[in-house]
Amino acid sequence: MATDIATPTPEQVGEHQHLQLADRIWLHRAMLLMRGIEERAMSLYRQGKVPGSFYDGFGQEAVSAGAAFAMSPEDRLCILHRDLAAHIIRGVTPTRILSQYMGRAGGVTAGRDGNVHFGDRQLGCVGMVSMLPDMMLVATGMAMAFKLRGEARCALTWFGDGSTSRGDFHEAMNWAGVQKLPVVFVLENNQYAYSTPLDKQFAVDPVERAAAYGFAGVTVDGNDVEAMFDAAREARERAVSGGGPTLIEAVTMRMHGHAAHDDMKYVPREQVEEWKLRDPIDRQEKRLRGLGVDVGALRAEVTAEIDAAAAEALAGPMPSPESALDGVFCAGESEPLGDGQAPWSGFSRPRGDR
Amino acid sequence: MATDIATPTPEQVGEHQHLQLADRIWLHRAMLLMRGIEERAMSLYRQGKVPGSFYDGFGQEAVSAGAAFAMSPEDRLCILHRDLAAHIIRGVTPTRILSQYMGRAGGVTAGRDGNVHFGDRQLGCVGMVSMLPDMMLVATGMAMAFKLRGEARCALTWFGDGSTSRGDFHEAMNWAGVQKLPVVFVLENNQYAYSTPLDKQFAVDPVERAAAYGFAGVTVDGNDVEAMFDAAREARERAVSGGGPTLIEAVTMRMHGHAAHDDMKYVPREQVEEWKLRDPIDRQEKRLRGLGVDVGALRAEVTAEIDAAAAEALAGPMPSPESALDGVFCAGESEPLGDGQAPWSGFSRPRGDR
Amino acid sequence: MATMTYLQAISSALRDELRADERVLVMGEDIGVFGGAFKVTDGFIDEFGSDRVMDTPLAESAIIGCAVGAAVVGLRPVCEMQFADFISCGFDQLVNVAGKMHYRQGLAVPITVRLPSGGGFSGGPFHSQNPEALFMHSPGIKVVAPSTAQDAKGLLHAAIHDPNPVCFMEHKHLYRRVKGDVPDGVYETPFTARVARPGSDLVVICYGAMVDVALSATEDLDGASIEVLDLRSLVPLDEEAILDAVARCSKVVVVDEANLTCAAGAQVAALIAEKGFEDLDGPVVRVASPDVPIPFSPPLEAAVLPGVDRVKEACRELLAY
């Protein structure tokens, strides 16, 4: 077990009111898997094994991991393009993710859609469309159904700072506010929309807008996975108890280019350097080390899992050309979204003592 | 000159810092013309002389009259469906307006578009499309051009409370805020969107949103034409001097149905009764009486003008069927909008002493 | 059996669905308290409440997008566009979110979008549009367009039962002008074409409001035997019925009210030119609105919309070919 000087004491780290040690490790694992899978995918992309383009969420792992971890099996998610950890937490395996990137038959969309454009309907997720932030309205509609049926469930979706400029952001925020819906909006403020800096996108931080729609807006350190969890857990509590929507602004930084081709020339080097110091994985790892967790072993485990997944995915077949024309329409009965995995121990504890 | 007990003294009315007596009379005339023309159009509609449907702005005359009166010839307007007085102030004659309603060749769109869907390009106006509030973006774009060219001009448009729910409202507000454009947005809060009351449209009064877009939002008594003028004049000053956009919320009441067919059953009678007492024309008339103006003569004048206009319009021909296919595309050179009429005496005075 | 107007048939289908299936809700602008711009849902809110007869904000993108969300968690939303023209504001959610969902993810989106469409009453450029071709060109969306009261009810039932997004083109001009006997209770009209009148010399292929136009234009056309094929469904398009009619009649006039270029009629004509070529005894003649916005003033609108005379003339010329 690593114990360098930087390692805090358990007392310094402290207990977490809602997260048991296993939960805190799960969060870390999800982030490690996200980063590891995306790094692997990137190298597969460089080898020409990932068609099209490739997007990742390097440096933003805490945003999706923390928020998704607070969601119950019956909750519904629309996961965006920087949020791989959310898929992992809901139960999508590394093999299926890597197969998805490579357009293989074993991918979540079986090659129909690409890279991050997927969601496993069996796990309660609606895959994103490219048009941003269209999924905000889908999440709003799911929440509307929950409220109409009187169910204690919520819908959650992510979207970027740039996406807030589009009309659908407004229509969703307004509708959710008017109907006081159980929906959680996570604004992933990673400082850029492709190459566009914040000041070209809005004159005022969009989190300020939540109040003008009649609901809560909170700003969170998007690079602290436990802070993200706390914010999402509270937002969910508010949602399922009839308190209405929450806009969570997760402040983070996109540490890679918009996509594989983007050299990020437009980003000042200092800005990147500064954010490197706030890497969400390093921060959680430090916490865990302080709690006596063998983080090295954890990393090794995750790497091994990804190696195996990559091998399995690479061995998988491409979809058959004949299948290209199938499934434009649903032929049988429509089947709603299924429930996802929800590892947080809180869901196995009575609500009072979460 | 009428001098009933209700008539205030000139002292009680007081001077207006920016409006000379002739201006105050002009404002009243514009409102009288709007109401008179719309009432005439409604009776023509009942006689089957106005095809399609018919919309009016009964009770809201001050909103368009006051705001348009503050605009200079070089300013550009997108006038909406409750804002007939703005067309009158820009210089569209009653005859052309009534011809427009009746789909005659002499109408502003020569029968191509109907009722309130018009704007005289020679007078600096872009006619509205039905899709609300699309014109907010057109106004924003005009303001963008003014700023890019360094011109001291502004663009102004109106839109209703219901229209604020649509994405284009947001995209326009955000864009105008980011680029700090010389645009004036007049939110015409007439308590209803067709049959939909405010609480079904938004959880928070949209004027509150202006701040979240980085510019000024003010609420004005939309039934006081001089208050509307003041707000628009200030907004225009701000705009042309580089101060950016303004959202003016004009609080008023739609005293008629959404359109001719609407019996307004969904509106509580008391609400209508209450607003009757705040009729914008009565209020301005009282002011003018206090200032010794012969308002009776003014009314008579306006009625005569409308009678003549109606007769002329009714004598005008319908468009020829052959013309139906012309003009989908511009064949010659494109010609930008021309300048409108701007009766306010302020524009003939040095800027300092407006 | 009851005699109903086209509009009453639509109301009746909605009412039956709301009674029969608690997953069904109707949502749109002014459809609740006011009962809808055309009163299709008049009185519904009293029977079903404001949750299931939902007055929404003025936001078409949200109406479609929220319906999609509600549908994928088990509801059966029926959205009303106040006028079909306004779907332009919800176009992206319809074609990119709803239309492509099942192909991409195997996730069904059972929503119905009611689109009061068409001209003929001086609605002008923004209250007279026939946007069906836009949806036909967007994979994953079914499109139906009834011409009779009976089909209006049956197709709406089928649309709501369908696990896919369905655009229900209801023609405003037919609302109160078309009456007919309508079976009681819930029944489904298949998404196939219907022979409105059998014939052998020439077939007029049409749908929606143009079916009446075609029938009266060809009722007694110099004694010729003229078939009128009512497509009823545009997606799926009943290619078999179309080609069968062509085989029997050998001469074809395709009529639609929408603007000519790339309209539904263009697809029908192209289909015939490719797969019915050998059966043709003359050009595939088209009648449609020319490529102009639908003007407001009666003489202009009349000059643009396909009417009885234009259809008559087209048939006469082709018969003489």
Place this chain on the structure above:
Amino acid sequence: MATMTYLQAISSALRDELRADERVLVMGEDIGVFGGAFKVTDGFIDEFGSDRVMDTPLAESAIIGCAVGAAVVGLRPVCEMQFADFISCGFDQLVNVAGKMHYRQGLAVPITVRLPSGGGFSGGPFHSQNPEALFMHSPGIKVVAPSTAQDAKGLLHAAIHDPNPVCFMEHKHLYRRVKGDVPDGVYETPFTARVARPGSDLVVICYGAMVDVALSATEDLDGASIEVLDLRSLVPLDEEAILDAVARCSKVVVVDEANLTCAAGAQVAALIAEKGFEDLDGPVVRVASPDVPIPFSPPLEAAVLPGVDRVKEACRELLAY
């Protein structure tokens, strides 16, 4: 004369216009500092500044709507959609505000909308669309779709000079794959069709990326003399050139990359079936993408997009007819 790629030709046209006419500005997402997703405006911001090479918020409706506003007060905006697919989010402003303005009010709207379109590189359902037919069906919008570097420049100049809204369909797959000699300076390519290769046995009518496909598919097809007609402009559609080619060749294959139903090819085929019928020696054969979203994975995408083999096969069958 200089040899340029299709992409360089587009850049060159934009640069020339920005230099020649101060009313011209380009606006879009990431086109300034970054130079555009495809680098079409690379370096422009340094020469022309951020006012005329404007990085906009992520808001397509606003991009089109603000361009309309700027145009009616005298500017000549050229909008870039980052991908053609995203026009769905600005669809309403384009078809209802820009497209119908001149007919309704005699007010010209000189805007150009650049739409990087088409598939072939695993872009998936939302980065491969060919939406041109949607604009063809919407009155008041011109639509051009160059297939060569020379036409890319000439058509873009003509589009920017045109007093009407013009959708400029630039095919992403041609950006760097197509090279050609391009005249120096500003010149206009007319909105008419072009005979890419003359022939007499059969004509393949196509546009955009399908022109190359057609040319290579028919380069040496069992010695047959095959004409390839490059439409170049879809609105206006060069009916004369189409009918002339049909008259000369008597057999027609219409190819477009867009989804089959109600595509540009449907309009072309319908036109021929109506006005070129007597010249036809066989069915009007169509080759297009079937009605499915364009899939991501290479084997699936290849199965959907029209390729050389499918065009060859279609021509062979028709020649044998």
